[in-house]
Amino acid sequence: MGPGSIAASLATGQGPYFGEFGGRFVPEALVAALDELDTEYQKAKVDPTFTEELMRLHRTYTGRPSIITEVPKFAAHAGGARIILKREDLNHTGSHKINNVLGQALLTRRIGKTRVIAETGAGQHGVATATAAALFDLDCTIYMGEEDTRRQALNVARMRLLGAEVVPVKTGSRTLKDAINEALRDWVTNVETTNYVFGTVAGPHPFPAMVRDLQKIIGEEARQQVLELTGRLPDVVAACVGGGSNAIGIFHAFLDDRGVRLLGFEAGGDGVETGRHAATITAGVPGVLHGARSFLLQDEDGQTIESHSISAGLDYPGVGPEHSWLASIHRAEYRPVTDTQAMDAFRLLCRTEGIIPAIESAHALAGALEIGRELGPEGLILVNLSGRGDKDVETAARWFGLLDEDSASGYSAHDVPEEGDR
């Protein structure tokens, strides 16, 4: 920004493009549905009957506003910096995903469609969608990679309890990206009756802007809450980034607070240098996947590289286009956090504060420990605790060797810690 120029707001991007990222790289058959969704959403977001109904659901169903919690015993391990958690884990269904889903379910009803489909990785978006479908009497099909249905069996059962059909996807890497492929195939075929409730800020326009709008309540609440508690803005806002919906949700209210650093923590898996990770912005190059141009883990032929993370919710080789843009203009920074770092932070929060985080969110916690040491005792860090860890208890038990040997047998080798001291 040159001297004398007026600093333009960074928070106004409506797509289809965020800088050179975004767009609509989709089959022609989906364009009409995307146009309809966009048109209807533009009307709905300025229609009080829509916005008031959504706020009523947030208050009376989700439990918003979610609280903030300062965690001094955890922060003692972060060089003395103050750490405050935004408690999206306390939302109904256990994560931030419900914020987006309730908005899109209201939109589905408004458009007059009777069926929703969704992809899910960890199962949190699938559970949230199944929940909204039950509440709004919509038929619901959830696509989930077969690998993830194993890792997150409890969430599969939850979705089925809520009346959703869960389809294990057996193509490709059998994780989130393949679940999205299969959901897109379903949508192309059934678009007349079906709305695709997309779970993150990736995908073709209008999803990145629409899901962002539905999630930005996280940051709007948290900014006010932190100001009330501390009398100032945080130095750093930290969030984990898979597709990036919880991160954009908490970042957005701070985009124009240029003194606030925005830090996204990507899944570093076994370590970026091993090639087994999901650190898309850290290690990817721009390309086209699932309808948008954005950073992407791809080989030299443009084939998508399979991502790896202990966290099913971050195990995605793409990322939302607005994050790619924020990275390209250096407004937000993105760093990798390994499985081991995330699990260490996971255990630390359990032990010091009595809060079991989602493994996804534990990546942001690990990042906060790291950045806290960089900031020193004067630092103030706001972390988006995007989900709770009930779904991850089995994975954590395995990681830390908390199960009896009998029940631990049969797990795949790469899930088992190599040293006994984890």
Next chain:
Amino acid sequence: MSTTGTTSATASRLRELRAEGRAALVGYLPLGFPDLAGSIEAARAMVDAGVDVVELGIPYSDPVMDGPQIQRAVEQALAAGTRVRDVFGAVEQIAATGAPVLVMTYWNPVVRYGVDAFARDLSAAGGAGLITPDLIPDEAAEWIVASDAHELDRVFLVAPSSSPERLAAASAASRGFVYVASTMGVTGERSTVGSQAERLARDTRSAGADLVCVGLGVSRADQAAEVARYADGVIVGSALVRPLAETTDAAAGVRALRTVVADLAAGIRSSIR
């Protein structure tokens, strides 16, 4: 349809066949299935058996417009080590049959290769152009420039859900022909071709397309004959991949493919316009 300054080999072929009173048979096979040499041999055999225009698919990790038959084939092609750059040599060998060879590709492999570089190398190999299932004209500015520069066809798709404005835009942007998707859905064999296909083909012509070919779901001779009444070309994919997938004996697969192609070609020739 954009024709200025460039003669499309595909369009010329389709017009020749139209003058002969029949539609073209457009046959799809994926590059590298069952292996690279096998895919080239199969494509050449398919031309010999009656395919007029070849649609050669580049295997891609995330083929969202494809049903299970083609998904499995491209997964196998990728597992066998098929590279994007293999397409150019394959195109050259298949084009030597005299049939126009269009490459069907999802967009990211082209982006990664470089849009202009890809167009240049495809043109040098004697390829006719590209069919782009996940690139709509709205996002195609770079490809439109490159395809003009290298005199390549660009085949965009229209779907039953396309608005009249989008039919006009796809018709204006396309060269070679416009690909009419017969139904809402992905590739695969279906018992019936959507009844909307004929109406969509007619609407696409009204929107400015001279040449329209119809695909998705066509697998049998009677369906091909039906489509050939009103379209300039009948596009068949999964039904041609199936005979190659059903056997591990490559020679037997190609023989079975020839039978399927001959049957479809006979269906088209029997069609009464």
